[in-house]
Amino acid sequence: MQFDWPAIVRSLFSREAVTAVAISILVLGVLLAYLAWRYMHYFLSDAGIDEAVEGTAFERTAQRFGTSTVGLIATLVGISLYIAAILLAGAVSQRFRDVSLWSPFVAYLPNLFVALFALMIGLIAGDKAKLSVSEKFRSIKLPEAELLPELVKYSIIFLAGLVALGQLGVATEALLILLAAYAFGLVFLGGLAFKQLLSAGAAGVYLVLSQPYSIGDEVRIQGQQGIVQEVDVFVTHIESEGEEYVVPNDQVFAGGIVRIRG
Amino acid sequence: MNALREFLDDIVADTDAVFLFSPSASLYQSFEDDDTEVVVIAPENTVDAGTFVELPLEFTNMADRIRFGVEGALEQEYVEEDADVVCIGDVFDDTPDSIVRVQVAEFSPSGVYGLFVNSRAEPSVINDVLDVAVELGKKGQKGKPVGALFVVGDAGKVMNKSRPLSYNPFEKSHVHVGDPIVNVMLKEFSRLDGAFVISDGGKIVSAYRYLEPSAEGVDIPKGLGARHMAAGAVTRDTNAIAIVLSESDGLVRAFKSGELILEVDPEEY
Secondary structure, three states, rough: OOOHHHHHHHHHHHHEEEEEEEEHHHHHHHHHHHHHHHHHHHHHHHOOOOHOOOOOHHHEEEEEEEOOOOHHHHHHHHHHHHHHHHHHHHHHHHOOOHHHHHHHHEEEEEEEEHHHHHHHHHHHHHHHHHHHHHOOOOOOOOOHHHHHHHHHHHHHEEEEEEEHHHHOOOOOOOHHHHHHHHHHHHHHHHHHHHHHHHHHHHHHHHHHHHHOOOOOEEEEOOOOEEEEEEEEOEEEEEEEEEEEEEEHHHHHHHHHEEOOOO | HHHHHHHHHHHHHHOEEEEOOOOOOHHHHHHHOOOEEEEEEEEEEEOOOOOOOOOOOOOOOOHHHHHHHHHHHHHOOOOOOOOOEEEEEEOOOOOOOOOEEEEHHHHHOOOOOHHHOOOOOOOHHHHHHHHHHHHHHHHOOOOOOOOOOEEEHHHHHHHOOEEEEEOOOOOOOOOOOOOOOHHHHHHHOOOOOOEEEEEEOEEEEEEEEEEEOOOOOOOOOOOOHHHHHOOOOHHHOOOOOEEOOOOOOOOOOEOOOEEEEEEEEHHHH
């Protein structure tokens, strides 16, 4: 059930009173927007958002414009409330005569805000993911390893952009096809690249669970004989006379195990 | 006051490096801009120092801490062997209250740094085992003092140089030292006789092991019991290290290559 609130207000009050109500709605809207802005500021800072986004490129850009991520989100919320109040006041007082000119834009507004918000989250999450991935790779001094964090970052931004464009109703089919191709490539090439590791891991799960051999046993795997020192999910360490063989677990399966009972 | 100041000047004159023990960020900052070499020695590198030695234990004794720090800095070549070092640390509270001058050349290394860093097992594993032993020493089993022997690293060889006293309660289990359940579990199992065997990666391989190394040529202080002798001997025969909680005097001792390296009193932690 939908009430036509502006119409109800108009039928309840006289013309002057309606203007007064419209003005008070405007004032209330400003107050509410300000309160929301303050509260968002407080709430987001309290939730540790400002620490979480610290050091991301988005935060730095925001700071160059004299604001911050928290400030931007709070301002966005405040502005949206403010605009809502203006529109409500306008509808009550029927100031905006040509409503048909406005209504598409009004209907579009929430989508615009969601899109902006999605883009913002995407940018920050992308930056964050890049930071954490490069943190993981920091010990690896390899120029090629720097490509991966960038890739992760732009993948996330791409997804966020897709969501934002979808919100705005822009045709995203071409981009979706691109995404599908990208995802397929990732899964296919990733599967190809991690084939060995995955099969070693799968074999390792069996070895770890059922322990056909355990630490201290003397075994022979693919011609390497020695004492088992360590079994983990991916590899088995076998040691004999100062030499340590690190055998991938899928090899253990492929070649079988010889346990030597002395 | 002049005499005091002069004395202090004498102590810090011509030093090659400053060792800061668990410094605050501001203290580190003030030294960092100085032209003497600064080495930070702390459980965690909270100040992002470039030259850092990690303390695996909260040594309460300042001398132990300095010993570890100097050996670590030497090993990582932060200081030369003929360097003079000034250590700034705390004896009583968490605020730096003491200055100690150490001549690295006149310092006989005890191998305590090597015990942690240059052993087969990972330093974090050794640290965890030491924590468990200290914990056990503090609480005991139902208030009574207990003894325990942990052999860490080179588990394959240790297993081959020992035999089971009974069924191994850790067979087909995947318990690692450092898991939260381990403290409780080991406390229960410590009433069992024999040694715990722990692998390089920290997996508890077995309990109830009777160690059979040859004790020939093991040089440990007289007066320590069979448990310590076994610990010393097994570390001489294999590349493992052994951590022993003594039942009689309650101290935790660490052995490597058949020698006593470290002695800590659980009551102090």
